[in-house]
Amino acid sequence: MSSHMPISDELRSVVGSPTQATLLDSSPRSRVWRVELRGGSRVIVKQITDGGGTGPDGDARYAREVAALRLAARATRPTVAPALLGTDPESRVMVLEHLDDRGAADDWTPGHAEALARLHSLTGPADTGTLPAWSGPTATDAESFIALAEALDVPVPPAVPNELSDLIDRLDPTPHQALLHGDPCPGNDLRTATGVRFVDFEQASLGNGLVELAYFRIGFPTCWCALSVTGTPLAEVEDIYRATWRSLTGTDVPGDLADACAGWLIRGDALVERAHRESVDHLARVPAEDFEWGYVSARERLVHRLGVVADQTRDHDDLHALGHLSAAMAVRLLERWPTLRPLPAQDTRPWH
Numbered sequence: 001m002s003s004h005m006p007i008s009d010e011l012r013s014v015v016g017s018p019t020q021a022t023l024l025d026s027s028p029r030s031r032v033w034r035v036e037l038r039g040g041s042r043v044i045v046k047q048i049t050d051g052g053g054t055g056p057d058g059d060a061r062y063a064r065e066v067a068a069l070r071l072a073a074r075a076t077r078p079t080v081a082p083a084l085l086g087t088d089p090e091s092r093v094m095v096l097e098h099l100d101d102r103g104a105a106d107d108w109t110p111g112h113a114e115a116l117a118r119l120h121s122l123t124g125p126a127d128t129g130t131l132p133a134w135s136g137p138t139a140t141d142a143e144s145f146i147a148l149a150e151a152l153d154v155p156v157p158p159a160v161p162n163e164l165s166d167l168i169d170r171l172d173p174t175p176h177q178a179l180l181h182g183d184p185c186p187g188n189d190l191r192t193a194t195g196v197r198f199v200d201f202e203q204a205s206l207g208n209g210l211v212e213l214a215y216f217r218i219g220f221p222t223c224w225c226a227l228s229v230t231g232t233p234l235a236e237v238e239d240i241y242r243a244t245w246r247s248l249t250g251t252d253v254p255g256d257l258a259d260a261c262a263g264w265l266i267r268g269d270a271l272v273e274r275a276h277r278e279s280v281d282h283l284a285r286v287p288a289e290d291f292e293w294g295y296v297s298a299r300e301r302l303v304h305r306l307g308v309v310a311d312q313t314r315d316h317d318d319l320h321a322l323g324h325l326s327a328a329m330a331v332r333l334l335e336r337w338p339t340l341r342p343l344p345a346q347d348t349r350p351w352h
Contacts, residue, residue, distance in 0.1 A: 005033050006047055006091045014086040015043055015095050028275070029061065029202065034098065042098035043085060048202065049092070061202040062092040064182075067131050068204030069094075071123055071179050078195040080119045099197055101190040106347045109216065109229060112189050113237035115196035117244035120178035120209035127177055127206065134173040134180055134207025137263045142168065144283040145266040149325060151287045152332045159321035164266065166318060171263045173207035176254065180205045184212050185223030203274075210253060213241050214260035217312075219304045219343050221270040224294030226301055228343035258312040262319055265305045265326065271298040296343060299333055304343045306330035 005021045012018070016037040026032040026046075033045045048062040066089075072081035083097040123130075142164035149156050181188070182203025189196050203222075215221065216229040216237050229237065238257075245253050264270050268282035273293050276282075282291075282298070290297045306326040313323030334340060 005035070005045060006088075006093050007035075007045055007095070008088050008091065008093070011086045011088055011093065011095055016041070021045070027200075029058075030200075044082065044096040044098050045093060046096060047091065047093045058092055062089070062094075064131060064204050065201040066094060068179065068181075068201035069096075071127065071130065072119060072198075072201070074122045075118055078118075079197060080115050080122075080195075081198050081201070096199075099190050099192050099199075101192065103191065104186065105191060108186070108189075108191065109233055109237045109346055110240050111191065111196040112184075113213075113216070113241045114244050115189065115198065116181070116184055116212060117209070117241045118248065119181060119198060120212070121245055121248040123177050123179040123206060125177055127179075131179075131204055131206050134176075134205040134211060136171040136173060136207075136211075137168055137267050139165070139168065141266045141268065144268055144281050148283045148286060149329055151284070152329060152336075154325065154328045154332050157321040157324055160325055163319055163322050167259055167262055167322075170256070170259050170318075171208075171211075173205075176208040177206045178209040180207050180209065180212055183222045184215060185220050186225050186227065187223075208255045208260070209241075209245070210255045210257050210260040211263065213238065213253075214257060214264060217257070217308050218261045218264045219301060219308075221264045221267070221301075221305075222274075224273060226294065226296040226304070226343050227346050228304060229346040233346060256318075258309070258316055258319060261305070261312055262309050262322060265309050271301055290337070297340070299337055300340050300343065303330050303333050303340055306333070 007018065018035045019038050020036040021033045024032045024034055030049055031047045035043050035045050037043060048058045050058040066084065066087055069081055069084040073083060082099055084094060085097060086095040146156055146160065181198050181201060182205055183200060184198060188200045189198055216234055219226045219228060242253050269277040271282045285291065286298055286302060290299045307330050310323050310327035310330060313319040316323060
């Protein structure tokens with residue numbers, strides 16, 4: 001057994017006596033073990049650390065994940081997250097239900113979308129304050145996006161600054177209290193016998209579920225494995241999400257999906273992994289360097305997002321000028337760097 005597994009006597013009294021612990025792959029921000037217990041059952045032990053380059057925010061991430069898991073436990077038949085079996089706040093340790101993951105399937109998107117809607121529907125106005133509000137794009141993001149267009153010698157329509165300012169206002173999370181995962185990416189969804197369950201809630205928040213439904217269109221903006229979902233699979237997942245939300249809440253999904261996608265487009269931090277966010281203006285780097293995250297480059301991610309927003313806003317009353325600008329920027333990027341590749345299709349997602 002790993003001698004460094006930090007499980008206290010109090011947690012042992014709750015979950016049982018470990019007989020073997022295997023350290024699993026995880027991000028630099030946590031350590032995770034699969035633990036065999038006397039009697040043959042298994043649990044997951046997770047410890048939140050201060051690693052990953054984002055500063056000493058371990059306490060906040062631990063509190064977020066514990067709070068989110070407790071909210072997610074409201075879902076039954078099927079559940080949408082592992083059960084939280086025990087906690088040790090002093091050591092930032094949680095003991096979680098072990099899930100038997102069947103691995104990803106080629107048709108993984110419908111189950112992902114349904115589970116996402118179920119997760120989002122679990123919270124409401126009474127839960128305000130249990131998690132931080134979702135953090136949307138800012139005026140600085142809008143300025144950086146416009147500066148990128150100018151650096152690419154793409155004329156900026158006069159209406160764009162006001163459209164972006166109004167967009168940021170519309171994306172204010174205050175009126176919305178959906179339970180957002182924070183990083184609903186391939187690999188953070190496990191396919192079990194009873195459906196998809198999400199893990200790793202360190203960035204959970206409350207906001208509008210459309211900002212995570214937008215992942216399918218915009219290319220999974222917080223994920224190293226950026227993927228493209230288009231055509232019939234895209235229409236199917238969005239229909240499933242909306243129908244599931246409606247059946248659980250009795251209401252239509254609020255907000256505008258085009259707004260959510262445009263919000264991800266203008267965020268430079270959505271081009272890099274979490275360890276490098278909130279550091280420099282990443283959009284300003286694009287004309288000079290094409291930095292990679294996973295197997296997809298920043299320019300490739302950006303071209304995809306520009307195309308998505310251009311397609312969504314052709315007839316959009318509030319984002320018409322941004323749509324024209326996005327189309328022109330996509331053309332300019334491909335003119336300058338014609339070897340940029342489209343994002344991989346959804347059926348090429350990495351297995352986990």
